[in-house]
Amino acid sequence: MNRICELTGAEFPLFAFSHCRDVVAAVSKAGGFGVLGATRFSPEQLEQELAWIDSHVDGAPYGVDVLVPEVIDPRVSELSDNKSRAAAIDPAYQGFVNSVLGQYGIAPEAEMPILRERMGITPENGLALMEVAFRHPIRLIANALGIAPPAMIKEGKQRGVPVTALVGAKEHAIRQAEAGVDIIVAQGTEAGGHCGEVSTLVLVPEVVRELAHHGYDIPVLAAGGIMTGGQMAGMMAAGAQGAWTGSVWLATPEAETSEAFRAKMVAARSRDTVRSRSRTGKPARQLKTAWHDAWDAPGGPGTLPMPLMGMVSEPAFARIEREAASGNKGANELVSYFVGQGVGLVEQVRSSRQVVQDFREEFLDAIGSLAASVGME
Amino acid sequence: MNRICELTGAEFPLFAFSHCRDVVAAVSKAGGFGVLGATRFSPEQLEQELAWIDSHVDGAPYGVDVLVPEVIDPRVSELSDNKSRAAAIDPAYQGFVNSVLGQYGIAPEAEMPILRERMGITPENGLALMEVAFRHPIRLIANALGIAPPAMIKEGKQRGVPVTALVGAKEHAIRQAEAGVDIIVAQGTEAGGHCGEVSTLVLVPEVVRELAHHGYDIPVLAAGGIMTGGQMAGMMAAGAQGAWTGSVWLATPEAETSEAFRAKMVAARSRDTVRSRSRTGKPARQLKTAWHDAWDAPGGPGTLPMPLMGMVSEPAFARIEREAASGNKGANELVSYFVGQGVGLVEQVRSSRQVVQDFREEFLDAIGSLAASVGME
Structure with missing residues (x-):
């Protein structure tokens, strides 16, 4: 269908x-094209996951997304493992x-259940996961936050695996292009997870133009708020070559x-x-819940830098889920x-296969209606 | 081209x-379809403006946008004219x-230059402007903020002038539909001027669906961030029947x-x-400037409710413009x-006529490319 499809082998972008x-x-x-978010796995776990995918994907193309953070926060740059990071967190947190949990009927824990040993969003884990991913027949590797590391660019080029980077501002797109990435995901502020301040509708053409102005011929995927094939067609009309989605699969x-x-x-509105940090x-x-408020x-006590904040919050969210599941x-x-603002467009739980089929139908319908409205058939 | 065009007489929506x-x-x-923002005029001034348009528009359709605020803030609901409003503003403001101005080389003024007599964003001014507008051959009347007042709905129906309302959330769209409006503008958070929190890309399909779920057959225009015909086509793919734009004309x-x-x-980025209030x-x-910071x-002293805040800020911004024009x-x-985030897409100053022509070309190009990509011609 277009260059993104050629680069990745996706039939529908x-x-x-x-x-x-x-x-x-x-x-x-x-x-479509599935991309496994690998951040939460250990390298051994990721190996198992990818082996499973290899034996279940019928040769269709897929990719992996890791997160190799650029550690620039002075509060954590000297802390080189999870043990020293845990020790640096004030018990007041x-x-x-x-x-907060006590106000919602969850009894306090005596000790701080931070993730002392578990792998997390750390540079060493990101690079280890990347090495595992490259041992599988992936057709795309993405770095979720910050500049793609040189090792990823180098190995991607050697193996012919396009390196993909997510950006929330046009300046970041240029930095990624200079680093050598092959695909850029322009992710708007309405996206779930890490995001910037500019909306998808504005960011996509702004990034496409900025890349062209700097002489880069790099295809752009639109991300943030896309839950339907109509929106996907819309962002392609605005300059993207396809859609990068997350919330709809949740x-x-x-x-x-x-x-x-x-x-x-299903109940939530876009608002x-x-x-939040x-x-x-x-x-x-x-x-949004009382946690964020x-x-x-x-x-409040203020938030901690990455990855310390997650070492405090994730055990709490795991506990919340366990308590909720047992009827609290x-x-x-x-x-x-x-989850992104697109949550306001979720009306029911559907199978992944059905979501792809709905996207394809809506995509063609939207293009057909537009073409008919201007007299093309 | 579609129902919005039928309702308003616009050739291109x-x-x-x-x-x-x-x-x-x-x-x-x-x-296209021009809509005059009338809020800053006195009724006499608006009469002159519309007479000028009538004699210069060659019979093409146009509309007027007034702002009849629902006054619900208890701090101002008892204040029925600008004199009493001015008296209610603490001189500390x-x-x-x-x-703030002093830090940027603008000498302080001895007296508070608030807009004591000038018409502003007040209910009485909004209704007076509406009456003037209805004496002209307008093809659309809009209320920029809050629920369209009953007088506007009634007179619009009598005269066959579609009443249009701007909304930033799906619940507001339903309230406007219940009030009887004919066209809804779903305005995303990236828009210039008053706006909500949801992005245009998400808000448009969410409002379209919500209206349909409630049994309303009301066409929706997309607003917020739209600076190109490609984006316009995109929002129509996502469910809108046209685009409502503001920043691009500035x-x-x-x-x-x-x-x-x-x-x-021209210099600004989308970020x-x-x-801000x-x-x-x-x-x-x-x-964004140091004023907002x-x-x-x-x-800071906190902001005042509408319309008091404008009575403080507008004389200051007028002064800033005068000083800047004289070389300060x-x-x-x-x-x-x-101005909206779309400011990041402004690359040059163009005539209004040229902007419409560019939109039309980009719109057709975008649809043509999309159609070709899926094998339609």
Whole structure:
């Protein structure tokens, strides 16, 4: 269909970011392109996940997204492993977590259950995951935040795997182009997870133009808010060569989301998300709850830099999910996850395969209607 | 082309909101649809403006946008004229204005130069302007903020003039539909001026769906961030029947903007705007300067409700423009105006007629490319 399809082998340029191998395989088999978000796995776990995908994807193309953060925050740049990072967190933070959870019927924990050993969003984990990914027949590798590291660019070029980077501002697109990436995802502020301040509708043509002005011929995918084939066609009319999506897959039964969260997705309006530092340490959009109100309030303790904030928040969110699943109604109110404003367009839980089919139909319908309105047939 | 065109007489469904009659006439004559923003005029001035348009628009359709605010803030609901409103403003506010301007080389004024008599964003002015508008052959009347007043709905129906309302959330669209409006403008957070929090790309399909779910068959225009025909086609693919635009016309020589502001528009990135209460009292997007930093900072005096905030800010911005025009470089730094994130897509000043022509070309090109990519011709 276009250059993105040639580069990646996708039949239909709908890229599906998911932490769940089932979503990745289902999307790729349906003609889209699944991208496994690998950040939460250890290298051994990722190896298992990719082996599973290889044996279930029927040879369809897929990709992997890792996160190799550029550590520039002086508060964490000297901390080289999770143990020293954990030691650097003031115990008062656990007190604050206990107080927020306590208000919603979750009893306090005596000790701070931070992720002492678990792999997290750290440079060493990102690079280890990348090495695992390159041992599989991936057709795309993405770096989710910041400049793609030189090792990724180099190995991507050697193996013919296009390197993809997400950006939220035109200046970042130029920095990624200078670093040597092959595909740029222009991700608007309405996106779930880490995002900037500019809307997808403005960012996509701004990034496309800026790349052209600097002489770069790099295709751009649109991300942020895209839940339908009509929106996907729309962003392609505005200059993108396809769509990069995330939130829409969270409302599939294959996803890693809990039933409690999927129920909230169906009920939520677009205004029910917030862009907050209170889960990862960097601004990330998520479903808004009292957790975010508490951390973002002027009187709060302030948020910690990445990856420390996640070492505090993720055990708390895991606890919230466990409590909610066992019937704690207060805990249910705190259930949250990374999701974009497009959550307001989720009306039901559908299979991943069905979502791809709906996108393809809506995409063709939208283009057909537009063409008919101006007398093309 | 579609129902919006039938309702309004527009040949091409590109609606151009402007405070300048020259823009309105030029756009309508070029096949688009000019809408005169009337809020800043007295009824007598508006009468003159519309008479001028009538004699310069060659019979092409045009509309008027007034602002009849629903006054619900208890701080101002008892204040029934500008004199009592002015008396209610703490003189400390002028002290704060003087301090901000003083830091940029603008000498303080002894007396508070608030708009004591001038018409402003008040209910009585809005209704008076509406009466003037209905005495002209308008093909659309819009209410810019809040629910369209019953008098507007009634007179619109009697005269066959479609009543249009701007909304930033799906619930507001339903309230407007219940009030009886004929056209809804779904305006995203990236828009210049008053705006909500949801992006255009998400809001448009969300509003279209919500209206359908409630059984309303009301066409929707997309607003916020639209500066090109490609984006316009894109929002029509996502469910809109046309585009409502504002910022793009500020970079035309016909506009009311100063040369200083137009130069800033060409230089600005999409990230250089801010959604702030510091000019009108309600959240409105504008080019970000030290004015906004000062008012929005935690230590500031806080903003006043509409219309009081404008009575403080507008004389200050008028002064800033005068000082900047006479060569005061500090004042130039404070030059600002209502503009959306689309300012990042402004590359040059073009005539209004040229902007319409560019939109039409880009619109057809975008649809043609999309259709070709899926094998339609």
